[in-house]
Amino acid sequence: MALSGSTLQAWLSVENIDIKTIGLYAIVGMPYTYKFLWSPLLDYLQPGFLDRRRGWILIMQLVCAGLLCVMATLDVHNAWQVAAVAMGVALCSATQDMAIDAYRTELLPEEERGLGAAYYVAGYRVAMLTSGGLALILAGQWLGWRGTYFLMGALMVAGAVATALSPAVSGQTHSNTRGPSLSEIVKDSTKDFLTKDSAIWILILIVLYKIGDAFAGSLSTAFLLRGLGFTLTEVGTVNKTVSLVATLGGAFIGGHLMKKMGLFRSLLVFGILQGLSNLSFWALSLFPAHVYSMAAAVFVENLCGGMGTAAFVGLLTTLCSRQFSATQYALLSSLAAVGRVYLSAPAGYLVAATSWGTFFLFSTAAAAPGLLLLVYLKKSIDKLTIHHA
Template sequence: MADADTGKAKKRDWRKLAVALGNRKTAFMLLFGFAAGLPYALLLGTLYAWLSDAEVDLETMGVFSLIGLAYAFKFLWSPLLDRIDLPALKRLGKRKQWIVTAQLLLGVILLVLSTLDPLTSLGWFSLLAGIGAFASATQDVVVDAWRVDVADEKATIDILSTVYQMGYRIAALVGGALALFLAERTSWPTVYATMGAIMAVVGIAGLFAPDAEQTTAKLGADAEDLAALRRPGEIVPGVRKWALLIIGALWAWALVSVGVFMVRSLGSDPDTRPDSVEFISTQGPLVVIATVVLPAIIAAWLVFQKRQGNHLLTSDEPASGAFDRAIDHGYRALILPLTDFVGRLGWAVVIVIGLVLTYRITDAIWGSFAYPFYLGELEYTKDEVAVASKFFGVGALMVGLAVGGTLLTVIGRMATLTFGALIAALTNLLYADLAVGGVRMAAVSDAIGFSWLVSHLGGDARLAKLMLTIAGENIAVGIAGAAFVAYLSSIVAKGYSAVQYALLSSLTLLVGTLGRGALGQMIEERGYYDVFILTTLIGLFAVGLCLVEWWRISRQGRRSGMDETALANA
């Protein structure tokens, strides 16, 4: 009888997966994932190949990498995207109006870039690249919010998260390897004009995407939401005002500091450019404290005061003027997402933040040192690395994403999240073996016949062990990535999805950025082997946090901080 029930449950899981994959929302999620990944690949990867061909100096190219800060600090303007409507585009929906605008703007920017010479028009080139990074990061914020908002019983958050990652990785291949292939046979202006046209077509197609019913319904409820802040049982306006002013000042300082740094860094005079390493090592932690740590403490204090019955209104207190209404708007946009998050999670917010900080930190840090390891330490050729990493590796990553999406549906989110963390940590040991000669990886490759296959396709046993290592890591990263995006999407509230998801995802990027200097120093002093052992241990710490979070969710159920759809798949 138990076997029959298990068989029926498995059939329901597979049927659920098939329905989700055939949903219209899933198709648009794939498209939006592609649209998110393409400009990132073109502006923070392929662009350097164009600059190299144009003989732009290395110092200037290093400055271009700083436009990536737009992605790390995208949460700073996310509250505006949650509450501000674009003129004449409001009817598209709260999310779609920003998604379509960002995609069309990116299409125009790529087309204009294709008309410029990066050597003679470097100022305009850097300005457009910076605006493009800002538009791309903005698109990421709203697409992430759209994914959370439109998820339902058919197009589940797990499947949407997996499909988004697939679209993103396909775009990385198109904007990376395919762009290089086309540039070799045509020209860089042709490549960027083609990619710009693709982004414009995606933007037009986005007009027909569904928007979240809940988000659209909220358009007519703004006045009611604001009025609710001034009813009995809510925090008194005076306390709310000071909380908003303090957190607003902290976020404004961070936004201005990062903005000034980027503008100065992209200037035409090298002598006036600030030291990026110094900024990241000194200002980076301060930005994290100002925008995450202190606001979280203030939000926790507000939640505590409300639960204790302190500083609460005892009667209606309507807004008396424009200033009061402005304070209410700001509080709703910036503070309520934080108090909602802290209020739902309670003490577990420490576990969640710890999990966010450690789950993908090794990937975020390691990416900067992958090519020095392959090309410098192991002395592979560029062609070998391209075959192993860009082609075979991307295929393995797609396999991992597909497996991750299936596991999310069949065994549940937290089981997949924990399994992904475990294998992602252990695959660091594969690289540790390569760092000391790769004897074990070579033996495995020989034993399963992979060395024989690669040798018959034009490679050798040495290339085979690199391909096998990268494949193992990428499959693990695909499974872990699908589970992690689904987990983050499940713990944010639909009403505040843009701010909450942007904060969590940016926190992952920020910590990875801050840790690169220390990891680089460790590589210089102790070598790659010790670094891979360290990243394995960090990954195992994330496994422990996954187990704690899994226990918390299982024990607390609806009080865990997840929405109902998320709980059904946990």
């Protein structure tokens, strides 16, 4: 969630918090890495209303709304308080994501999962842009940071209403009847995944595939604001317009191309484009700042990032069994978050020791290991596709 990530990063930047401290705030995203630890609870417990998936989504949305309102009252110079509440927001967001991932996996038939991934990416990025780009504009021109966070809390409540009105997964009820025990869910879901061809190497691929994109994105907002001197309004406007169009275009282009190209080719081609797109920010660091060049760089990065994410979500969905969708998807997406959280945390130190240009060149090179491993795993990924066909 941007409100505990890039938007909070922007708030800290304009308040002149040290860049090293801002970089360390990436650790707030730890719940995305460790969410697999409590993911079996989502396959085990019934909330007691709606159905298992929508019930969990609704609970997390309401709790997150409350925490955002609390964050609006804090002094951002009190690092520990801000970090604690931001961690709570990330915890609720990660749990909500697990329930949504399981909901999507169980709701969509096999033939719709590729395009469903594109719609998911589009919806997710629209939400991120609302809590990112739009939030910056609101904070910079009208509401201030506190008013913006209160508004975002209200939008979470609106999202909870939409959750209550969404369709139920076939066969699910709000009954408290429980199936397998927690230990059985953990054991059986693990055994089910490990029977897949090259399972361990696939887990490593999940960690590495988006590492370059995650590394560059960890300080992109700080780069535009502090490195190039753009205003909150300029950054927010570009994120709201150019970034939105590019992200939606990338997601839908990627989703439709996946039908023709297949999973492996999509992962390879989109992954290459995703890695190379970081060079647009490197080029941006070489020349005087201009809003049009910023818009061009943001467009390229989001277009390629949307395509890469669509293929990546397609891979994660293909790897999951319906019976253990929450547990398995949580484990896989947690591994993907390793790069975003731990490997991106030292990003501020790299910028401080070198330069913004070197930082973005490094992020481009960081994409190479994942792509090489992907090529190595071609046969295993093709088998996954055949199995789910």
